[in-house]
Amino acid sequence: MVLNVLEGMRWGEAQLLAEKIDNARFDADMLLAEILKVSRDKLYFERERTLSKEEERVFKNWIARRSEHEPLQYILKCxxxxxxxxxxxxxxxxxxxxxxxxxxxxxxxxxxxxxxxxxxxxxxxxxxxxxxxxxxxxxxxxxxxxxxxxxxxxxxxxxxxxxxxxxxxxxxxxxxxxxxxxxxxxxxxxxxxxxxxxxxxxxxxxxxxxxxxxxxxxxxxxxxxxxxxxxxxxxxxxxxxxxxxxxxxxxxxxxxxxxxxxxxxxxxxxxxxxxxxxxxxxx
Missing domain, CATH: 3.40.50.150 (Vaccinia Virus protein VP39)
Incomplete structure (x- = not known):
């Protein structure tokens, strides 16, 4: 399934909430913003943009890593x-x-x-x-x-x-x-x-x-x-x-x-x- 930005934000938050990750929405947004090379506050302006297959692949991989309690900073490397x-x-x-x-x-x-x-x-x-x-x-x-x-x-x-x-x-x-x-x-x-x-x-x-x-x-x-x-x-x-x-x-x-x-x-x-x-x- 190919996601747009808004769907990706909601999906990522839901995945992290299911694993009891603190600040689930913030973390999902930050991961997606890094992939799209925009600031978090610009995500809503891009909400209808469709993620490419590669962007979706990387996002799902990063959400999986965060779901396993890997710190957000290690995923983002900063x-x-x-x-x-x-x-x-x-x-x-x-x-x-x-x-x-x-x-x-x-x-x-x-x-x-x-x-x-x-x-x-x-x-x-x-x-x-x-x-x-x-x-x-x-x-x-x-x-x-x-x-x-x-x-x-x-x-x-x-x-x-x-x-x-x-x-x-x-x-x-x-x-x-x-x-x-x-x-x-x-x-x-x-x-x-x-x-x-x-x-x-x-x-x-x-x-x-x-x-x-x-x-x-x-x-x-x-x-x-x-x-x-x-x-x-x-x-x-x-x-x-x-x-x-x-x-x-x-x-x-x-x-x-x-x-x-x-x-x-x-x-x-x-x-x-x-x-x-x-x-x-x-x-």
């Missing part, structure tokens, strides 16, 4: 973050809007320091960089930042390099486990969205989460493993006035603050747009 478009695939964590709080907080602090006369270049290390969303966004919006992005996954770094080229920024990519690639240097900033999900919580996640790399989520039994590792080495990695900015889970503010305070750091927690703890500053 995700928006900080106003920039990033390529994503199964080798990297999908950037979330929550993580924009980290970049926005960092930019605000850096700009406040500029107003106080601190204009020199700053050395920034982004640990567990994944798709490179944090590192690339910082380099894009703050040209004076000399950014290094690290990850244990060579596949993730391939994606990050591709994104840096397509967005047009320079980032130094290094492969290795957590802080290993930045040892022996002193940094103005260490930034990270580390794995921070408790193992028990991870097992309760939506099916889509299990399509993403588990290593990007699991932070040990209590979700705090990577914060402890970083806090234990941070003094040897930072300049005297160096700072650390980290994403945290909404219920981890007190625990992460305590971890860094025990190492002699002062801390401050910043909320996301929903008012939940999201970012911790340690200095």
């Amino acid at each position: 995700q928006e973050f900080m106003g920039l478009t990033f390529y994503v695939d199964e080798g990297v964590l999908i950037p979330r809007a929550d993580s924009e709080t980290l970049v926005e907080t960092w930019l605000r602090i850096v700009r406040d320091e500029e107003q106080q006369g601190q204009e020199e270049k700053i050395k920034v290390a982004d640990l567990c960089t994944g798709s490179g969303a944090l590192a690339i966004s910082m380099a894009y919006y703050c040209p004076k930042a000399e950014v290094v992005g690290t990850d244990i996954s060579s596949r993730a770094l391939e994606v990050a390099r591709q994104n840096a080229v397509s967005i047009g920024v320079e980032v130094n990519w290094r492969e290795g486990d957590f802080v290993a690639p930045i040892r022996g240097e002193r940094w103005d900033w260490i930034i990270s969205n580390p794995p921070y999900v408790k193992k028990a919580d991870y097992l309760q996640c939506a099916p889509e989460i299990f399509r993403e790399p588990a290593i990007a989520f699991l932070g040990g039994q209590d979700g705090l493993e990577f914060y402890r590792r970083l806090a234990g080495e941070a003094r040897t990695l930072l300049k005297l006035d160096g700072k650390i900015l980290l994403e945290i889970g909404w219920d981890q503010g007190n625990d992460v603050c305590n971890i860094f305070q025990e190492q002699g750091f002062t801390t401050h927690v910043y909320p996301d747009l929903a008012g939940r703890d999201r970012v911790i500053l340690a200095r």
Whole structure:
């Protein structure tokens, strides 16, 4: 059966609803819009257009994949973050809007320091960089930042390099486990969205989460493993006035603050747009 655009939108939504996919209409529309190379809001203007056999084939294939809980972003191969478009695939964590709080907080602090006369270049290390969303966004919006992005996954770094080229920024990519690639240097900033999900919580996640790399989520039994590792080495990695900015889970503010305070750091927690703890500053 050959569908027109409106029939395709309705059919796709029905298929996804039958599999209990959240945001079924939105996802069906986005998939069809990508195939037709139009924005979602233009679909209704094209509603009577008949899909070609190839367009219909691809659409049905993509709906089948989404019905099996493959994330929409992996099918479309892209995700928006900080106003920039990033390529994503199964080798990297999908950037979330929550993580924009980290970049926005960092930019605000850096700009406040500029107003106080601190204009020199700053050395920034982004640990567990994944798709490179944090590192690339910082380099894009703050040209004076000399950014290094690290990850244990060579596949993730391939994606990050591709994104840096397509967005047009320079980032130094290094492969290795957590802080290993930045040892022996002193940094103005260490930034990270580390794995921070408790193992028990991870097992309760939506099916889509299990399509993403588990290593990007699991932070040990209590979700705090990577914060402890970083806090234990941070003094040897930072300049005297160096700072650390980290994403945290909404219920981890007190625990992460305590971890860094025990190492002699002062801390401050910043909320996301929903008012939940999201970012911790340690200095």
